[in-house]
Amino acid sequence: MKTLIIGEIINNNLSSGTLEILGKAKSMELETQVITVGSDDTPTIGLNETKQTYIKRSNSSLNFSKVASKITEIIKNEDIKLILGSSTYMCRDLISFISVDLNSSPISNVIDFDLHDGKISTVNSINGGESLYKAKINSDHSLLLIRPKAFDPAEVELNTDYETIDVDNSDIEVFDIYIEEKSGPQLEDSKVVISAGRGMVDKENLEMIVTLATKLNAAIGGTRAIVDAGWMPYSQQVGQTGKTVKPDVYIACGISGATQHQVGMKDSKYVIAINKDEEAPIFQLADLGIVGDTLSVIPKLNDNL
Amino acid sequence: MKIAVCAKQIPDPANEVTYSDGIINRPDEQVLDDTDRYGIEVALQLKEKFDAEVTIISMGPAGTQKGLQQALQMGADKAIYVDDDSLKGSNSLKTANVLSELAKSLTADIVIFGTESTDGYSGTVPQQVSRFLDVECISYVKGLEVGDNITLTRQTVEGSEKVNMPEKCVISVTAGGVEPRYPNFKDIMAAKSKPIEQISLGDLNIVSEQNVEFLNVDTVESSKAGEKIIDEGEAYQEIVNKLRELKVI
Numbered sequence: 001m002k003t004l005i006i007g008e009i010i011n012n013n014l015s016s017g018t019l020e021i022l023g024k025a026k027s028m029e030l031e032t033q034v035i036t037v038g039s040d041d042t043p044t045i046g047l048n049e050t051k052q053t054y055i056k057r058s059n060s061s062l063n064f065s066k067v068a069s070k071i072t073e074i075i076k077n078e079d080i081k082l083i084l085g086s087s088t089y090m091c092r093d094l095i096s097f098i099s100v101d102l103n104s105s106p107i108s109n110v111i112d113f114d115l116h117d118g119k120i121s122t123v124n125s126i127n128g129g130e131s132l133y134k135a136k137i138n139s140d141h142s143l144l145l146i147r148p149k150a151f152d153p154a155e156v157e158l159n160t161d162y163e164t165i166d167v168d169n170s171d172i173e174v175f176d177i178y179i180e181e182k183s184g185p186q187l188e189d190s191k192v193v194i195s196a197g198r199g200m201v202d203k204e205n206l207e208m209i210v211t212l213a214t215k216l217n218a219a220i221g222g223t224r225a226i227v228d229a230g231w232m233p234y235s236q237q238v239g240q241t242g243k244t245v246k247p248d249v250y251i252a253c254g255i256s257g258a259t260q261h262q263v264g265m266k267d268s269k270y271v272i273a274i275n276k277d278e279e280a281p282i283f284q285l286a287d288l289g290i291v292g293d294t295l296s297v298i299p300k301l302n303d304n305l
Numbered sequence: 306m307k308i309a310v311c312a313k314q315i316p317d318p319a320n321e322v323t324y325s326d327g328i329i330n331r332p333d334e335q336v337l338d339d340t341d342r343y344g345i346e347v348a349l350q351l352k353e354k355f356d357a358e359v360t361i362i363s364m365g366p367a368g369t370q371k372g373l374q375q376a377l378q379m380g381a382d383k384a385i386y387v388d389d390d391s392l393k394g395s396n397s398l399k400t401a402n403v404l405s406e407l408a409k410s411l412t413a414d415i416v417i418f419g420t421e422s423t424d425g426y427s428g429t430v431p432q433q434v435s436r437f438l439d440v441e442c443i444s445y446v447k448g449l450e451v452g453d454n455i456t457l458t459r460q461t462v463e464g465s466e467k468v469n470m471p472e473k474c475v476i477s478v479t480a481g482g483v484e485p486r487y488p489n490f491k492d493i494m495a496a497k498s499k500p501i502e503q504i505s506l507g508d509l510n511i512v513s514e515q516n517v518e519f520l521n522v523d524t525v526e527s528s529k530a531g532e533k534i535i536d537e538g539e540a541y542q543e544i545v546n547k548l549r550e551l552k553v554i
């Protein structure tokens with residue numbers, strides 16, 4: 001099946017989400033090409049065995065609708081049937097626009113898909129991850145938004161050999177671009193993740209999380225509750241509207257375990273939860289649950305590591 | 306300025322969700338999706354600065370209209386909705402098609418959304434509506450400042466960025482920047498006399514098909530509940546032991 005992956009660039013490289021979809025496409029032996037959208041000058045995103053086209057846009061203009069039109073044109077010209085992208089801000093915009101052009105509803109939050117008799121069937125999570133929905137797509141084009149960490153990434157060697165297409169600016173100018181500082185281990189690729197919730201009681205208490213993270217070489221995450229409260233930048237939010245993580249060890253500190261948080265961490269290999277409420281839903285997915293006060297358990301833990 | 310806010314009635318999230326043939330069972334009494342409160346708040350902030358009319362647009366079983374009332378209580382002026390059996394289980398494209406037709410019928414300049422609904426959670430409807438309406442979509446907005454221009458702050462993967470709101474556009478609003486207001490007793494009483502109008506599906510131009518065929522739905526088992534230890538001062542030791550066993554330390 002002629003397949004298009006809409007790729008993204010992170011740090012001059014294909015994003016982990018793009019590589020995961022590429023891994024799945026390879027394992028299914030789909031006839032794949034990649035169109036990567038970004039604003040870097042000459043990113044190292046070329047692929048040895050797979051056709052790569054770079055759509056270059058300026059980040060000083062909000063022009064994803066123009067990018068989408070370009071991609072729709074390519075899909076029609078090349079008779080592409082399956083269109084895949086990660087559930088990221090950019091791909092959600094692009095695939096939504098393209099879905100109207102192709103008159104085919106996309107499926108979001110896909111965690112698995114398959115091909116039978118020329119038709120795509122999917123498994124996607126719905127209702128904040130509480131249920132899994134299986135469906136078959138009956139239109140000419142299948143558009144899927146894939147959740148991060150659903151598939152194993154492809155191992156690729158990257159080059160700078162690809163065709164570049166420039167896309168015009170729109171009338172909407174972008175200004176005051178702010179990039180959050182990132183330091184220490186990153187959420188997506190750390191073996192240990194320590195997340196904080198409102199049960200850390202006060203922003204200042206996050207210091208003890210930082211100490212613990214340093215000792216365990218862990219990345220730090222948080223719930224939407226504390227991100228909204230300004231304790232932590234959004235880039236560290238774990239969950240439905242934040243990052244999906246799959247570390248070897250996930251330590252949830254003062255987190256109730258709402259389904260929207262769970263979807264971002266439930267595939268972690270080993271989950272440790274500290275919460276003073278014995279009934280907190282987070283304990284339902286904890287391998288080791290400590291019913292206790294974060295402010296008493298974590299300092300002792302720090303002193304003994 | 307005419308503003309439309311798309312808001313959805315959903316089953317109370319406190320109750321367990323059940324399905325029939327892959328379609329969520331919707332009780333007669335549904336509530337306003339919390340996600341949509343953010344969009345309504347942005348609309349109301351615009352209304353406070355301009356002479357704007359704010360209309361709630363909704364699709365789905367109307368039931369007791371509690372969710373619509375909750376939207377009006379926050380301060381919207383009126384509501385219109387489509388409730389048609391043939392729309393049950395609509396995919397995101399069809400939903401977007403219906404909502405864009407409603408926005409057109411109002412000649413709305415600005416159409417505001419939440420980012421993703423709590424039940425459907427496809428996160429694609431706002432962008433699809435913008436495409437149907439052929440206007441720009443300013444997605445993932447988390448805040449606004451009203452000065453000479455209306456400046457919208459967008460959440461991005463790496464941080465944030467700003468754009469000025471054009472005269473006509475679609476906006477999707479994410480949590481974090483604005484705090485949805487709570488209605489007081491007076492607002493609740495006032496909402497009762499605000500108009501709620503049902504629009505017939507037959508009056509709308511629907512071009513999209515139902516291309517997704519339901520096969521099966523399953524509840525995710527999340528009960529891997531392991532050991533639970535009540536801390537009496539020494540529970541940290543269990544964590545240390547475990548981290549050692551897992552070779553983290």
Ligand SMILES: Cc1cc2nc3c(=O)[nH]c(=O)nc-3n(C[C@H](O)[C@H](O)[C@H](O)COP(=O)(O)OP(=O)(O)OC[C@H]3O[C@@H](n4cnc5c(N)ncnc54)[C@H](O)[C@@H]3O)c2cc1C
Pocket residue numbers: 196197198199200201222223224225226237238239240241242243253254255256257258259260261264274275276277280292293294295339340421422423
């Ligand atoms: C559309 C939508 C999307 C969402 N997306 C996300 C998302 O991506 N990520 C996310 O995390 N949330 C998300 N949420 C929010 C989610 O529903 C919860 O509100 C949120 O996860 C709760 O965060 P919390 O656990 O920090 O706070 P709370 O739910 O308030 O829980 C705090 C916990 O700490 C415990 N506690 C309090 N004090 C102590 C103490 N001293 N010691 C030990 N324990 C203590 C309490 O028992 C409680 O269980 C979303 C919600 C919606 C509607």
Ligand SMILES: Nc1ncnc2c1ncn2[C@@H]1O[C@H](COP(=O)(O)O)[C@@H](O)[C@H]1O
Pocket residue numbers: 311312313314340341344362363364365397400404417418419420421422423425426427428429430431
């Ligand atoms: N049936 C509906 N009625 C009104 N608004 C809706 C409906 N479905 C989706 N929306 C809007 O689209 C946003 C995103 O929804 P979704 O794409 O379902 O995640 C929601 O926050 C609402 O603003």
